[in-house]
Each structure stands twice: as C-alpha cells, then as structure tokens.
Amino acid sequence: MEPTYLRIFERAKAFLDTRDNELHTRIASAFAERLLDAEGGDARVVLPAILLHDVGWKSVPEDLQLKAFGPGHNDMTINRIHEVEGAKIARRLLEEVGYDPKLIDEIVEIILEHDSRTKALSLNDAIVKDSDKLWRFSAEALQVDPKRFRIDPGVHTRWLKLQIDGWFITETGKRLARQEQRQRAVQFGVADPDEEDV
C-alpha cells in the first residue's frame, strides 16, 4: 500500500482500538485492493474510505456495539452513530494529512452510509461495501466473530454461505466470498461433500 494510505491508516489506528477494528480494517483493505484490481474503481477514493469507514465505532460504548451488528442484532440507531461520527472523524483526518480536497467529499459520503445504504452509489461504494463484508469470511474473522456472537464456528460458516447472494454487489466480491467460505467450511468440517472448489 502506498505511503499516503499508510499515513491515513496510522492516524486511523487511534480510533480502531475497539471491537477488533484494526484487524478488521487491515483485512478489509487487503480485499479492497484485490477488488480494485479485478473490478476497476478509484483507489484514491476506495482505500481511504475502507481504511476510515469504521473509525466512528470509537464513539459508541462497547456494551452498545454488540447490539448494532452481527446475526440477529441490527439496532440501526446505534449503528447510525458509528456512520455519522465516523464521517466527521474521517473528514478531519483526511484534512489533517492534506488529502486531495476534490476527493474528500466522495470518501466521506461513502463512509456516512456504508451500512445503512442498501444500494451502492457507485463502483467505488460497491467495492467498499463488498470489502467490508468480505472480512467476515476471512480466517481472522472466524477467530473473532463466533466467540463474540457465542456461536459455533461451523454454524456461523454455514450461515455466511446463505448471505453471499444478498450481500455482495460485485461479481468479484461474490467469487471471493465463495472461495473464502469454502475454505472456512473445510477448516470447520462443514463443507458440502458435493460442492466443487471455486
């Protein structure tokens, strides 16, 4: 990742030390780079947006965070706080690092509704949304989420498979999600025997 983006990530870290968000952000931004390669999109918008999209969780007390996301939990009032506060923090951090002002509005707009907006505004927005969701299929997330949600990792992995068509916008997002899900399913012994490797 280019030094400009690493500088943004360094600044973001102070806001990511909650909810395992630093790890989440690292993994999601690696997926974003793969999606940019395959789908196009503007890295100058997508990478700062994914690096900063969850900085607003720092403004939500940890006991409330678990009510706002995950299987069976979708308190959108709490979730909305992390979007609105995150958009403000992101703008401030981007201005502090002297980021191109012509790009800041688009980045902040993506962050402002990255969970609550159901349709993507643009390819850049779609890549951010897909990267954010792809994290959940990663080996690292499967170390974190089942414990957090108190679910068996195999059951969680099977639940993830059912979400793929509804969650992902880009074809590459769907393909990577299937690949990752298959790997986790094998890992937890819940792969369908008739399913081919993708």
Ligand SMILES: [Fe+2]
């Ligand atoms: Fe988020």
Ligand SMILES: [Fe+2]
């Ligand atoms: Fe996220």
